[in-house]
């Protein structure tokens with residue numbers, strides 16, 4: 333019944349939101365019936381709950397496009413590790429969610445398929461790249477979804493839609509079967525409407541995976557266990573760079589209010605500095621584009637996906653397939669990345685970016701030697717208009733200035749709702765120590 337109702341609600345809401353690329357109704361109904369027959373016990377307490385999946389997570393037998401023309405006909409023959417975990421928990425994947433093409437973007441407008449709308453105002457973007465994952469949860473289509481975050485793609489859309497989104501510590505969740513954008517930065521994480529649901533969802537997808545060479549062999553605590561509401565004595569840092577120029581006054585005001593709430597709850601909040609974070613955007617766009625240019629070499633029209641019809645020889649297959657199959661933003665990144673990795677430029681760009689990345693990471697290490705958490709805004713603005721920034725890549729890139737350093741340092745980061753500005757949701761970002769998502773959830777729960 334729940335699965336049925338979910339599809340009815342999705343179909344009604346999709347007219348306004350356009351969050352899904354694919355709905356796998358038949359498969360989901362079969363799964364629901366099988367779970368009904370099996371029954372719900374303590375072991376599968378989340379059984380039957382519908383979940384939406386970002387379309388860059390490979391799903392066996394279900395179209396997986398990464399919102400690109402080049403994968404518009406790709407039906408994977410295997411499941412991502414997170415999908416095995418989703419099925420293992422008897423959650424029901426109901427469909428695949430829209431995103432920026434190959435997760436490159438901050439508004440979901442670079443999708444080949446459709447433009448998803450913000451759940452609060454359909455003239456605004458839902459953020460990106462996981463815009464479909466955020467809007468579908470915020471609009472009440474589904475209670476939980478999975479997204480991916482390379483430079484902010486879970487946190488920024490969570491902020492823009494007024495929900496909870498968490499990017500786990502790098503290595504916490506397996507990347508096996510996540511279509512790679514920038515392998516040293518990508519992580520999968522959950523979107524939900526409440527902090528507790530988020531903690532439960534993260535438990536469902538976490539854990540060591542031998543199929544992912546960067547998966548961490550650390551134990552997975554019960555993330556919901558510390559949700560007591562008591563954060564007395566917690567030490568919280570507020571970087572002054574996160575409240576500097578360029579942050580909208582309404583966003584700043586909401587964060588100032590959040591700081592007061594944390595103090596009222598018995599935490600201490602002190603101003604600190606992350607001096608190297610100002611180079612985050614430059615460093616990120618060199619590293620992420622370089623890794624992307626390498627990762628996207630596999631889309632050649634030979635093995636799977638779209639192939640150009642307009643070919644005379646092998647060279648044409650590669651060139652025409654990629655020319656026709658990739659959108660402008662993806663091509664921009666491939667060119668930028670190929671340039672930064674080229675002989676003669678490597679030392680000045682890719683290598684240098686790696687060195688500055690280390691400095692950014694050390695900034696965080698220093699703060700976390702003294703504090704439990706870092707807070708600040710998730711994004712400098714609230715959701716902007718559809719079409720407003722799409723032809724201005726620099727403005728679009730700068731929207732990630734507050735989320736990117738977290739990926740560069742491999743830290744966990746989350747966004748939770750912290751009021752409104754101009755009638756649109758503001759996100760509060762909470763950054764934790766490596767593998768200390770529990771403390772983040774604890775603070776978020778007390779704040780909620």
Ligand code: GLN
Nearest residue numbers: 435437438482483484485
């Ligand atoms: N908006 C950033 C970009 O375009 C981040 C994307 C992401 O986290 N996948 O690269």
